[in-house]
Amino acid sequence: SKAARKPLCAHPNIERGLEKVSATGMSLLFFRRMLANPLRVGYLVPSSPFLTNHAAARMDFSSPRVVVEIGPGEGCHSQKILQRMTPLCQLTLVEKDPVFANHLRRQFADDSRVVVLEADARNLQRELAGADLHRCDDILSGLPFALMGSSATAELLGEIAGAIDEFTELLTYRVSLRQLSPGLRHLQLVARSRCFRNIPPVNLFVFRRA
Numbered sequence: 001s002k003a004a005r006k007p008l009c010a011h012p013n014i015e016r017g018l019e020k021v022s023a024t025g026m027s028l029l030f031f032r033r034m035l036a037n038p039l040r041v042g043y044l045v046p047s048s049p050f051l052t053n054h055a056a057a058r059m060d061f062s063s064p065r066v067v068v069e070i071g072p073g074e075g076c077h078s079q080k081i082l083q084r085m086t087p088l089c090q091l092t093l094v095e096k097d098p099v100f101a102n103h104l105r106r107q108f109a110d111d112s113r114v115v116v117l118e119a120d121a122r123n124l125q126r127e128l129a130g131a132d133l134h135r136c137d138d139i140l141s142g143l144p145f146a147l148m149g150s151s152a153t154a155e156l157l158g159e160i161a162g163a164i165d166e167f168t169e170l171l172t173y174r175v176s177l178r179q180l181s182p183g184l185r186h187l188q189l190v191a192r193s194r195c196f197r198n199i200p201p202v203n204l205f206v207f208r209r210a
Contacts, residue, residue, distance in 0.1 A: 047142065047173070050197035052080035055171055055204055058191075059138050064088035066136040068128065070121045070160070071143040073100050075107055081140070082111065089113055092133055096120050122156055125163045135165055141172040150182035157183025161209055170207040173198075177205060186210055 047055075055077060059065065061084050072078045072093045081091055092115045093108075095101040101118035108114040119127040121143065128134070139160060145153045157180065160170060170187065173195070174180060184207075191206040
């Protein structure tokens with residue numbers, strides 16, 4: 001019989017470790033972490049391929065680029081970013097959940113472009129400096145701001161704003177811009193687009209430092 005065709009990818013590790021448990025694309029790992037800590041995970045299902053494509057397409061990899069992803073979870077967006085990245089690019093994953101962090105280390109163990117920091121994004125500037133990362137071109141945040149409350153949202157967005165320069169873009173996907181309003185005094189909206197095919201449909205908001 002014919003062997004099953006493997007999907008094409010930019011690096012052999014990208015397809016590792018995601019056992020699918022439903023047609024939604026949810027993995028067993030995601031399902032278990034969502035049950036164990038629903039407020040930290042913040043989503044009932046992981047980002048769809050439509051959303052991960054939509055977000056990664058915003059980043060220009062025509063030249064070497066440094067990307068930081070906050071709250072990557074099991075790595076849905078990370079995989080798509082790595083597929084588009086060139087060998088000279090770098091992806092730093094900042095993940096608070098120790099189970100997700102260990103999963104990311106195993107998944108991308110042989111990819112020299114990836115650094116995994118098991119850390120709280122509220123200490124982003126200190127963590128990036130400790131990893132000798134003094135600037136980045138893009139920050140992608142999948143954190144569930146809608147569940148954080150206004151003071152926590154303001155604190156976190158202020159920390160992110162302190163980690164970027166005038167050329168860095170912060171990308172985050174939300175149903176509404178109102179979910180981010182408590183912390184927008186340090187940031188200015190430069191672009192927005194809608195991913196209609198994600199469930200639910202969400203907006204991709206792009207900010208720069210104000």
